[in-house]
Amino acid sequence: MSAAKFTPGPWKLDDDDGDLAVYVMTGDVALVASRMARLGTPDSASMEEQANAHLIVAAPEMYAALEAEMQRLEARSFRHHLGPHYAGAGWVDDPDRWTDADDFQAWSGMRALLARARGEEVKP
Numbered sequence: 001m002s003a004a005k006f007t008p009g010p011w012k013l014d015d016d017d018g019d020l021a022v023y024v025m026t027g028d029v030a031l032v033a034s035r036m037a038r039l040g041t042p043d044s045a046s047m048e049e050q051a052n053a054h055l056i057v058a059a060p061e062m063y064a065a066l067e068a069e070m071q072r073l074e075a076r077s078f079r080h081h082l083g084p085h086y087a088g089a090g091w092v093d094d095p096d097r098w099t100d101a102d103d104f105q106a107w108s109g110m111r112a113l114l115a116r117a118r119g120e121e122v123k124p
Contacts, residue, residue: 004118009060013053020053063117066110073107076100 007024014021077098098104112122 002118002120004063004114006060006063006117011057011060013057020050022053022056059117063114066114070107070110070114073103077103 009024012023014023074092077100078092092107095101095104098107115122
């Protein structure tokens with residue numbers, strides 16, 4: 001799995017003169033997105049835009065949580081076979097090596113989501 005190239009969080013949602021704006025709160029504060037939604041507009045389109053903005057702000061934390069869960073699933077499945085140094089080439093991608101098929105399915109789905117978040121082609 002390649003490293004994420006996006007700006008790490010935390011990201012913050014802020015009112016930018018009536019528009020929602022997403023800022024990255026690392027070192028120098030950087031604007032990620034602006035005019036995500038018009039504040040104070042009660043229509044359903046604006047409410048959806050605000051919900052989208054909140055989702056974008058949570059994305060770095062969700063990415064990190066998925067990475068951590070993938071590692072936990074790997075450790076749980078492989079420690080019974082190989083001890084703490086299970087990470088041999090090809091072992092993790094082989095469904096027959098997993099002790100639980102559901103864990104492999106969950107791990108595979110997470111791997112695909114993280115690849116999409118990095119802008120990589122997702123292989124079936």
